[in-house]
Amino acid sequence: MPVNRRQLAACAGGWVLPAAAQAPWPSRPLRLIVPFTPGGTTDLLARAIAPELQQRLGQPVVVDNRGGAGGNIGTAEVARATDGHTLLMGTVGTQAINAALYPRLPYDPLRDFAPITLVAAVPNVLVLNPANALRYGIHSVADLVRVARANPGRLNMASSGNGTSIHLAGELFKRMTGSFMLHFPYRGSGPALLDLVSGNMDLMFDNLPSALPQIKAGKLLALAVTSAQRSPAMPELPTVAEAGGPLLQGYEASSWFGLLAPASQPAEQVARLQREAAAALTMPALRERLASQGAVAGGGSSIEFAALIAAETAKWARVVKASGAKVD
Numbered sequence: 001m002p003v004n005r006r007q008l009a010a011c012a013g014g015w016v017l018p019a020a021a022q023a024p025w026p027s028r029p030l031r032l033i034v035p036f037t038p039g040g041t042t043d044l045l046a047r048a049i050a051p052e053l054q055q056r057l058g059q060p061v062v063v064d065n066r067g068g069a070g071g072n073i074g075t076a077e078v079a080r081a082t083d084g085h086t087l088l089m090g091t092v093g094t095q096a097i098n099a100a101l102y103p104r105l106p107y108d109p110l111r112d113f114a115p116i117t118l119v120a121a122v123p124n125v126l127v128l129n130p131a132n133a134l135r136y137g138i139h140s141v142a143d144l145v146r147v148a149r150a151n152p153g154r155l156n157m158a159s160s161g162n163g164t165s166i167h168l169a170g171e172l173f174k175r176m177t178g179s180f181m182l183h184f185p186y187r188g189s190g191p192a193l194l195d196l197v198s199g200n201m202d203l204m205f206d207n208l209p210s211a212l213p214q215i216k217a218g219k220l221l222a223l224a225v226t227s228a229q230r231s232p233a234m235p236e237l238p239t240v241a242e243a244g245g246p247l248l249q250g251y252e253a254s255s256w257f258g259l260l261a262p263a264s265q266p267a268e269q270v271a272r273l274q275r276e277a278a279a280a281l282t283m284p285a286l287r288e289r290l291a292s293q294g295a296v297a298g299g300g301s302s303i304e305f306a307a308l309i310a311a312e313t314a315k316w317a318r319v320v321k322a323s324g325a326k327v328d
Contacts, residue, residue: 015148021274026084030085031062032050032089035071040160040210041257042091045046048289050168069161071098071161086261088260091164092162093165095309095317096109100320113261116197116277116302117278118304118308119257121257122209123294124169125207125212125224126141127223136202141240148179157203167325168319171323175325181203208294212293226239228252277299279288
């Protein structure tokens with residue numbers, strides 16, 4: 001039905017049309033960009049929550065992997081999105097670490113995004129190729145410190161990309177132990193793990209959810225978790241600080257993952273996304289699925305998530321400076 005002159009005058013005066021006349025949102029499928037390749041923790045968490053969001057929002061939620069440049073390529077794509085139907089599964093790397101590592105980011109982690117909610121927090125886990133570990137005589141964190149210090153550059157350290165928490169966990173380890181290991185950044189945990197399992201790489205500080213299946217299958221040797229406390233998923237594993245001796249006292253480098261929208265996303269849509277995602281993360285089946293992968297479900301408010309990002313940005317800037325980590 002055509003809009004009459006009274007309606008046009010009302011709109012010109014700042015009034016809005018009745019809700020029935022407004023287009024529903026979401027009006028088509030949403031794209032959830034994962035700024036890393038398939039197979040890593042960011043991808044696993046996105047694919048765990050996407051079906052729940054799809055059910056609650058009434059539109060398909062399609063996971064789209066856009067890996068590269070430590071997560072910067074996919075993250076920048078979301079920052080530029082104006083279609084109202086593009087979301088990001090952000091990480092501690094893309095939203096907090098990269099700002100300190102990259103002199104020129106193609107996005108502003110604080111200005112260009114609207115935080116929705118924290119999805120999960122996970123520890124990293126120090127894993128080695130079993131055959132390579134046996135050849136070097138590495139059976140513990142203390143052994144790794146000894147071998148790495150005695151043989152600078154002999155060990156190869158894989159990561160999911162420059163600037164990721166996996167990269168920084170290794171750089172912090174190197175800094176605190178006074179050791180040097182060659183860093184090989186990949187386009188995500190998936191391809192890095194493949195090379196680690198095959199023996200092309202020696203070790204990795206991977207997110208626990210993506211490494212856990214390979215650990216349980218005996219294809220990777222796990223030495224310790226990087227969190228301040230032991231992980232409920234593998235309580236038998238010590239922390240790096242526990243197992244590393246005096247050089248590694250106070251070592252801690254964990255990861256987190258959360259949903260974000262472009263800063264241009266209308267506030268009411270961000271609020272709805274937060275409500276639906278938080279409700280999904282209270283469901284026992286999803287929480288149990290995340291716990292089985294070594295992740296602790298989130299689901300807090302957008303304000304809480306924004307505060308976490310700000311605090312972590314400051315924290316990791318200090319870690320990057322102290323560790324001397326560089327993008328290579």
